[in-house]
Amino acid sequence: MKTLTLTRQELNRGSLILVNERYPLPESVAPERLTPFFGSGVLLERRTALVLENLFTALGCGASLISVSGYRTLEEQKQIYASSLAENGEAFTRKYVALPDCSEHQTGLAIDLALNREPVDFIRPCFPDEGICARFREKMISYGFIQRYPEGKENITGIAAEPWHFRYVGLPHAAIMQQHGFCLEEYIDYLHLFPADGRHLEIRIQNKNFEIFYQKTNESDGSVTLSLPSSLPFQVSGTNTGSCVVTLWR
Numbered sequence: 001m002k003t004l005t006l007t008r009q010e011l012n013r014g015s016l017i018l019v020n021e022r023y024p025l026p027e028s029v030a031p032e033r034l035t036p037f038f039g040s041g042v043l044l045e046r047r048t049a050l051v052l053e054n055l056f057t058a059l060g061c062g063a064s065l066i067s068v069s070g071y072r073t074l075e076e077q078k079q080i081y082a083s084s085l086a087e088n089g090e091a092f093t094r095k096y097v098a099l100p101d102c103s104e105h106q107t108g109l110a111i112d113l114a115l116n117r118e119p120v121d122f123i124r125p126c127f128p129d130e131g132i133c134a135r136f137r138e139k140m141i142s143y144g145f146i147q148r149y150p151e152g153k154e155n156i157t158g159i160a161a162e163p164w165h166f167r168y169v170g171l172p173h174a175a176i177m178q179q180h181g182f183c184l185e186e187y188i189d190y191l192h193l194f195p196a197d198g199r200h201l202e203i204r205i206q207n208k209n210f211e212i213f214y215q216k217t218n219e220s221d222g223s224v225t226l227s228l229p230s231s232l233p234f235q236v237s238g239t240n241t242g243s244c245v246v247t248l249w250r
């Protein structure tokens, strides 16, 4: 076994970071962790961009889908919120636009995509359940992407169903969420059933065995000390809810 200590700052990132009205963004993303998606003006967190580029290449959908919005700064989110309030009113805006610092677009892990068809609606892009959009949805799970705001989960996510908004959570998490029909809030809750010092979640996804558990962070300084098998590849992600999630490849 080996011991690993991670600071609060190191746990403010990772593919399972939850950002919503209840859990605002813990800290803004450092510019060096962002990269242009396919060389466009849309920025994404580096790994998210790379995996999404691989997914686009596998689907051959480069000309059929447009990236409408990826990473946003706090200032940009403020502007979008204010201009939607002015143009669309409060009821619409509260339904479809997250409050500043409560938008996961500020993590660089989320992207809004649209079918390449004029006119493109910036707030509610067209992403129908047919053709290339349906094929994207079918394949995205195996690349670690989820539709973040599904229909029927509005009372949990606080955001209306958004068929165009995709979020990178990585594998095996996207596949487990799909199996159970969980949105991200529900999945983080579910993982709390598998604490470091209890039974871990053991699961086989795409012919690979995974072991997953969560550990609470220290209340005093937000850090965490983990005991991990020395020989296994692993990933640690903060959750922004006072815990982190460890994924081991067995």
Ligand SMILES: [Zn+2]
Residues within 6 Å of the ligand: 069, 105, 110, 111, 112, 164, 165, 166
């Ligand atoms: Zn979005």
